[in-house]
Amino acid sequence: MEGFEPVTRELPGGTFVVFPGLCKGCGLCLEKCPKRCLDWSERLGIYGTPAIEPVDGETCNYCGLCALACPDCAIMVTKKKRGDA
Amino acid sequence: MSGAVMAEKRVFMTGNEVVAWAAVAARADVMYGYPITPQNEVMHYWTRLAPKHGKIFLQTEDELSAGFATIGGVLAGKKCFTATAGPGNVLMQEPVSMAEMMRLPVVVVVMQRGGPSTATVIYSQQEVTLTTFGGNGEGFRVVYSTAGLQELYDHTIKAFNTAWRYRFPVFVLADGYQAKMREPLTVYDPVERGIEPVAPEPYVGRPGKPGADRPPGHYRNTYNTEEELYAVVLEQAAEYERVAPEIVEHEESGAEGAAVLVVAHGVVARAAKQAVELLRAEGLKAGYFRPVTLRPLPAEALRTAAGRAGRLLVVESAYGQFARLVRDALYGLTVDVVPLYKPGLGITAEEIASRCRELAASSARTE
Amino acid sequence: MTVKPAMPESWRLETKPHKFCPGCGHGIALRALGQAIDELGIQDRVVFGCDIGCSLLAWDFFNVDSVQTHHGRTTPVVTGIKRANPELICVAYMGDGGGYAIGAQHLVNAAGRNERITVILANNTQYAMTGGQMAPTTLPGQKTETSPYGRDPEATGHPAKGPEMVAAITGEDAYVARGTVSKLPQLRRMMVRALQNQIEGRGFSFVEVLSTCPTNWRTNAKDTWEFLEKKMPAHFRTGELKVPAAAGKDEDGKKAVH
Amino acid sequence: MERKRSIKIVVAGEGGQGVQAVAEILAEAAYEDGAQALYIPAFGVEQRGGVSLAFLQISDQPVAAPKFEKGDIVVALSERAVRRTRQYVGPETVFIYDGLAEIKEEELPRTARRILNIPAVAVARAELHPRVFNIVIMGAVIGATRVVPVDQAKKALEKRLGYKFEQDPKLRELNHRALERGVELVDGILKGGGN
Known part of the structure; x- marks a missing residue:
């Protein structure tokens, strides 16, 4: 299986993973985010355009709408369960 | 009442744009079309030009519909055309068969793409068999194979006149390269060059009460008996053969006594x-023959040229579709026919020249 | 432990990232379909047919047997497979041009004959692969390459309502729905229920998916959502249009809808 | 039949890099200069998201075939473009690439007569505007070939972008500078004998 390099950001309430090797830079996730907590990254995606990343861990409520909006499965958001370390 | 007078000027356009402009210059009235690559921009340019010139466009639900709507427009007495490619050309054969049988002057521009089936959207010369003999009939149609954008302009204009003068369906056969490439050409108003557009006339909806003032127009492409069909087809054949010498076109150079006669059509x-120019500069006796019309084929001229040549090299971006027409025309001659087939691929002058050199060398050895 | 992208099991990883443009809705529609195949555990029985138009780019999308056909002809190809081998679960995937224009007769007749197949149709309001021409689904006033001054309903009619038509011509055994790529969980449920309708041998199933095409719409991300979530629903109402009584209400689906 | 000029050019890059614009404007300039020019984009069903290629021939004679086997100039603006254009690079080819475009040394076509690393991205970013990077490349092609006069290229730019220049005359100046910088970059390399 071809692996896709994950870029993982541990946020206060969960984990945000983006796979730049899948991100085509369409920005649908960015616009879908109700908290406007995504922005363009320095890191480039598969087509040489900027990939996305979360800007501020405090505002993300881990709803996962960004992941649902991604046509390329480039985003994964997991919310820590209560009691997780 | 169109009459778009186009000032003569040198332009730099793509082939698809050229077709749209040429149709305007030819006083075409209507285009019926359906999206298929690589001819889409013919529609795009026509839809932008049409309202400015009082012309009509309809995007139909498929190529069957586009072809039959073109027939309808012609029946109504308008100069109508459509443009298509590949699988669209396959569907177009049903309406064109009807147009052939009824001798309706429809004009179809084909931008050949790769086959078989949907294949590639890019380029090929693989629609020769389909465009020349693809109907369920005898192929009483005219096919112009253009080699560049000036000719595409000239022959699109000519296609409307040939269609309406002789009342056979006319194809302009180009390809994806000609559709998409840009090169210089001169556009002009044919009238200013003394090319008078043949006036269309309606088949249906003429003035007067049918049965009283005039006979009703009854058009059909179905016949009850074998004998009836036989008579109709023979009459059409005779008419096609009568006008063919007025329609055929070819181009040749250095064919007389050529050691190798290169035979090709279209962009190739x-x-x-x-x-051939390269080879002649090197002192090799090479000649060149190119049918401009694939239907009717300039068979007599080809036989004459081939009869005086050492060998024929038939070059095409298909696997022998054009060569089949050539061999058929040469039936009975003993001249050696060598193929250079590159289905779906473009062919350069260098490749053709080097193949000719090999052929010349091998015949020198055997002599 | 390496983190893997959350792709459906049935997706073929070797062909990812897929060939669709940035922001194209096909990726989401095919994700819903992949999830539905996973959920039903039918990867070994599904045959996936795709059409001409951008849908053809899905010919190697899944780890399922797939066939890419001619424009509009996927419905009869898949019908042929299903009639010859009813054990297979046959999916025809196409665009609005393929389903409502060049292949409309096939859609109408397959639905009328109650073929036990599933047709999934992505509606992005135009012909995308050929560069953005008007389609039966183009919205009034919408500019395309062949309606450069905006679609005029006087001249070229109103947007085609496919699911409404299919619902009108099918029997009580058909499943008909319209989903959107902006609501993936709901879309996934629709695909599950459509496939179930086929698996249980009830009848024809049809899901239209409102989808995006930023390339030909020439929209940025914000305007892409605006077009999909505001402009398109004004003409195309989402939801289940026809559910066989035996299929029951979609209680899961209600929960899944955002 | 003496040929004053006959040149075959391939420009390749990612969608959005302005590859087709470079070829189209050059073709337009050559056409306006009275030459025969034939420009054709490579197109297929997977062009969206794929490498964008443009084929351009400029000659005093009518151009024979729309495509060709080897280019006199091959420009590749991304790593994928380097791979995609390899087949068009022969022993006579001048290969132009941008060192910033994350192209690995070992990927470069060593068969080329000459390989020119043109820092168009860096120059555009530092001195001009990132968007005119393709115009710097266009300047480089002109510098390497002199296939059209710079003035003619400026006229062609005007024809294509004039409506934008009217709104913002600074854009005109920016594009002209980009073009000139491209020519200078090549001149510098050729004079310096480096690379």
Whole structure:
């Protein structure tokens, strides 16, 4: 299986993973985010355009709408369960 | 009442744009079309030009519909055309068969793409068999194979006149390269060059009460008996053969006594022509023959040229579709026919020249 | 432990990232379909047919047997497979041009004959692969390459309502729905229920998916959502249009809808 | 039949890099200069998201075939473009690439007569505007070939972008500078004998 390099950001309430090797830079996730907590990254995606990343861990409520909006499965958001370390 | 007078000027356009402009210059009234690559921009340019010139466009639900709507427009007495490619050309054969049988002057521009089936959207010369003999009939149609954008302009204009003068369906056969490439050409108003557009006339909806003032127009392409069909087809054949000498066109150079006669059509003929120029500069006796009309084929001229040549090299971006027409025309001659087939691929002058050199060397050895 | 992208099991990883443009809705529609195949555990029985138009780019999308056909002809190809081998679960995937224009007769007749197949149709309001021409689904006033001054309903009619038509011509055994790529969980449920309708041998199933095409719409991300979530629903109402009584209400689906 | 000029050019890059614009404007300039020019984009069903290629021939004679086997100039603006254009590079080819475009040394076509690393991205970013990077490349092609006069290229730019220049005359100046910088970059390399 071809692996896709994950870029993982541990946020206060969960984990945000983006796979730049899948991100085509369409920005649908960015616009879908109700908290406007995504922005363009320095890191480039598969087509040489900027990939996305979360800007501020405090505002993300881990709803996962960004992941649902991604046509390329480039985003994964997991919310820590209560009691997780 | 169109009459778009186009000032003569040198332009730099794509082939698809050229077709749309040429149709305007030819006083075409209506285009019926359906999206298929690589001809889409013919529609795009026509839809932008049409309202400015009081012309009509309809995007139909498929090519069957586009072809039959073109027939309808012609029946109504308008100069109508459509443009298509590949699988669209396959569907177009049903309406064109009807147009052939009824001798309706529909004009179809084909931008050949790769086959078989949907294949590639890019380029090929693989629609020769389909465009020349693809109907369920005898192929009483005219096919112009253009080699560049100036010719595409000239022959699109000519296609409407040939169609309406002789009342056979006319194809302009180009390809994806000609559709998408940009090169210089001169556009002009044919009237200013003394090319008078043949006036269309309606088949249906003429003035007067049918049965009283005039006979009703009854058009059909179905016949009850074998004998009836036989008579109709023979009459059409006779008429087609009568007008064919007025329609056929070809181009040749250095054919007389050529050691190798390169035979090609369409965009490949440009490379063939240049290859022959290269070879002649080197002192090799190469000649060049190019049918401009694939239907009717300039068979007599081809036989004459081939009869005086050492060998024929038939070059095409298909696997022998054009060669089949050539061999058929040469039936009975003993001249050696060598193929250079590159289905779906473009062919350069250098390749053709080097193949000719090999052929010349091998015949020198055997002599 | 390496983190893997959350792709459906049935997706073929070797062909990812897929060939669709940035922001194209096909990726989401095919994600819903992949999830539905996973959920039903039918990867070994599904045959996936795709059409001409951008849908053809899905010919190697899944780890399922797939066939890419001609423009509009996927419905009869898949019908042929299903009639010859009813054990297979046959999916025809196409665009609005393929389903409502060049292949309309096939859609109408397959639905009328109650073929036990599933047709999934992505509606992005135009012909995308050929560069953005008007389609039966183009919205009034919408500019395309062949309606450069905006679609005029006087001249070229109103947007085609496919699911409404299919619902009108099918029997009580058909499943008909319209989903959107902006609501993936709901879309996934629709695909599950459509496939179930086929698996249980009830009848024809049809899901239209409102989808995006930023390339030909020439929209940025914000305007892409605006077009999909505001302009398109004004003409195309989402939801289940026809559910066989035996299929029951979609209680899961209600929960899944955002 | 003496040929004053006959040149075959391939420009390749990612969608959005302005590859087709470079070829189209050059073709337009050559056409306006009275030459025969034939420009054709490579197109297929997977062009969206794929490498964008443009084929351009400029000659005093009518051009024979729309495509060709080897280019006199091959420009590749991304790593994928380097791979995609390899087949068009022969022993006579001048290969132009941008060192910033994350192209690995070992990927470069060593068969080329000459390989020119043109820092168009860096120059555009530092001195001009990132968007005119393709115009710097266009300047480089002109510098390497002199296939059209710079003035003619400026006229062609005007024809294509004039409506934008009217709104913002600074854009005109920016594009002209980009073009000139491209020519200078090549001149510098050729004079310095480096690379």
